[in-house]
Amino acid sequence: MTTRMVIIGGGPAGNSCATTAARLGAEVVLIERDTIGGAAHLWDCIPSKAMIAAGNARSFVQRSMRMGLSEVATDVDLDQLRERLSTLEGRLEGQIRSLLASQQVQFAHGTGTLIDPHTVRATTADETIDFEADVIVLATGSRPRLPDWAPIDGVRVLTTRDAYPPPTLPEHLVVIGSGVTGVEFVHMFQSMGSEVTLIVSRQQVLPAKDPEVAAALEEDFLRRGVRLLKGARAVEIRREGDEVTVDCDDGRVVTGTHALLAIGSVPNSETLGLDRAGVHSEDGYVPVDVNLRSNIEHIYAAGDLSGRLPLSSVASIQGQKIAEHALGALSVSRRRVIDYDKASSAIFTEPEIADVGLAEADAFSEGRKVRVTKVPFAASAKAQINDDPRGFVKIVSDPATGVVLGGSIVGRHAAELISVIAVAVSNGLTVADIHESALVHPTLAEALREAAE
Numbered sequence: 260m261t262t263r264m265v266i267i268g269g270g271p272a273g274n275s276c277a278t279t280a281a282r283l284g285a286e287v288v289l290i291e292r293d294t295i296g297g298a299a300h301l302w303d304c305i306p307s308k309a310m311i312a313a314g315n316a317r318s319f320v321q322r323s324m325r326m327g328l329s330e331v332a333t334d335v336d337l338d339q340l341r342e343r344l345s346t347l348e349g350r351l352e353g354q355i356r357s358l359l360a361s362q363q364v365q366f367a368h369g370t371g372t373l374i375d376p377h378t379v380r381a382t383t384a385d386e387t388i389d390f391e392a393d394v395i396v397l398a399t400g401s402r403p404r405l406p407d408w409a410p411i412d413g414v415r416v417l418t419t420r421d422a423y424p425p426p427t428l429p430e431h432l433v434v435i436g437s438g439v440t441g442v443e444f445v446h447m448f449q450s451m452g453s454e455v456t457l458i459v460s461r462q463q464v465l466p467a468k469d470p471e472v473a474a475a476l477e478e479d480f481l482r483r484g485v486r487l488l489k490g491a492r493a494v495e496i497r498r499e500g501d502e503v504t505v506d507c508d509d510g511r512v513v514t515g516t517h518a519l520l521a522i523g524s525v526p527n528s529e530t531l532g533l534d535r536a537g538v539h540s541e542d543g544y545v546p547v548d549v550n551l552r553s554n555i556e557h558i559y560a561a562g563d564l565s566g567r568l569p570l571s572s573v574a575s576i577q578g579q580k581i582a583e584h585a586l587g588a589l590s591v592s593r594r595r596v597i598d599y600d601k602a603s604s605a606i607f608t609e610p611e612i613a614d615v616g617l618a619e620a621d622a623f624s625e626g627r628k629v630r631v632t633k634v635p636f637a638a639s640a641k642a643q644i645n646d647d648p649r650g651f652v653k654i655v656s657d658p659a660t661g662v663v664l665g666g667s668i669v670g671r672h673a674a675e676l677i678s679v680i681a682v683a684v685s686n687g688l689t690v691a692d693i694h695e696s697a698l699v700h701p702t703l704a705e706a707l708r709e710a711a712e
């Protein structure tokens with residue numbers, strides 16, 4: 260008998276689950292209330308990286324003047340930028356829609372809710388359809404956390420979702436939150452020409468990252484004129500005319516023209532009808548087992564809603580794994596369950612930052628013996644050709660076996676280069692495996708070979 264699967268949410272988790280399940284022979288319905296591609300395409304990964312790409316292009320052109328090119332204008336045209344983001348989003352949505360259609364996934368545009376453990380209702384503007392399901396996948400994602408002390412208006416007091424781009428380019432942006440999202444927005448707007456102040460609640464930006472990596476980013480921010488307000492927590496935002504004032508808990512006050520909040524997210528689950536199907540939740544997240552099943556055997560949760568590593572890349576793999584598990588096809592993949600500790604991640608600042616696996620600082624705090632090798636890009640011919648010697652490659656390995664346990668890269672194209680270490684970490688490769696690979700010269704990747712020596 261054909262398995263009927265109903266998925267709520269068309270982000271990376273829902274889409275990847277839908278296409279994998281359809282390929283494995285299930286009858287799949289995908290319910291999405293907004294845009295296929297999810298928040299990842301509409302608000303998060305794609306527009307933020309497209310804005311960053313524009314800022315990087317501007318910095319690159321400005322730097323190129325040192326490489327013998329004559330001066331060119333680098334003004335930011337917000338209308339053109341807005342148009343580009345919208346074209347990009349439309350194109351990517353079209354690609355996913357065609358992929359889903361080619362796999363015969365039925366698409367229902369509406370809001371999905373659980374009616375009982377085997378029925379999902381899709382409510383559209385003019386009709387209500389009930390779908391019976393053998394397997395239900397909840398992949399409704401998350402949205403920015405909105406504190407009650409911030410008068411968000413989308414004009415001067417912004418969430419990340421109001422920033423693509425905002426109505427006017429901030430003259431002075433105050434960014435609240437110094438995690439991955441916060442520092443990416445600092446970089447984005449500074450490289451477009453805004454003055455930026457970052458409120459850092461701890462003593463280090465990126466508190467969860469390797470201190471050496473965070474220090475490299477802080478150094479770069481300071482060189483670029485970003486003001487860091489450390490050890491301060493924003494408690495109130497006041498808007499007066501064209502000015503926005505942020506009060507901090509230690510009495511410090513910052514006044515800018517705009518404020519942007521990047522203080523985390525909350526899951527989209529309040530209206531899902533979890534209770535009607537008996538699905539447990541904790542703080543709105545749906546706890547899952549290693550196979551991503553909720554407490555109800557045939558109801559799975561994936562992506563940000565599962566409360567695991569909130570990354571688009573992880574959400575996609577989770578979606579795939581759910582389809583394989585639900586359809587009894589886990590043996591088609593080499594790995595049956597996801598090892599979240601081996602997921603790589605990146606921060607698209609400039610220099611870029613990327614890491615995977617065990618960090619040096621974590622090994623140290625766990626009292627674990629590791630070998631750490633570090634090579635600065637300053638020694639790389641390609642970095643010198645690029646006129647950008649910032650950053651380094653660091654590889655953490657087992658001193659007895661040489662097996663690569665983790666690594667961090669700070670520098671240009673770090674998000675691409677980390678893939679080499681990620682493949683090594685996921686597959687138990689050794690430093691010798693990396694060192695003995697003949698890589699292209701001149702490239703930044705050669706620094707990986709050296710760090711693996």
Ligand SMILES: Cc1cc2nc3c(=O)[nH]c(=O)nc-3n(C[C@H](O)[C@H](O)[C@H](O)COP(=O)(O)OP(=O)(O)OC[C@H]3O[C@@H](n4cnc5c(N)ncnc54)[C@H](O)[C@@H]3O)c2cc1C
Pocket residue numbers: 267268269270271272273290291292293294295296297298299300302303304305307308369370371372398399400401419440527530531561562563564568569570571572573574
């Ligand atoms: C600013 C920012 C930048 C980021 N950049 C990156 C990055 O560069 N790389 C990376 O890997 N991750 C990035 N992330 C994280 C990434 O966006 C998320 O981890 C990812 O979107 C999670 O995918 P998802 O499928 O769980 O949910 P989403 O992408 O949020 O999709 C969920 C979908 O469900 C829909 N939905 C919700 N409720 C219902 C309902 N009841 N009925 C029907 N549809 C519903 C929503 O409309 C949405 O389309 C970023 C996050 C932020 C905030």
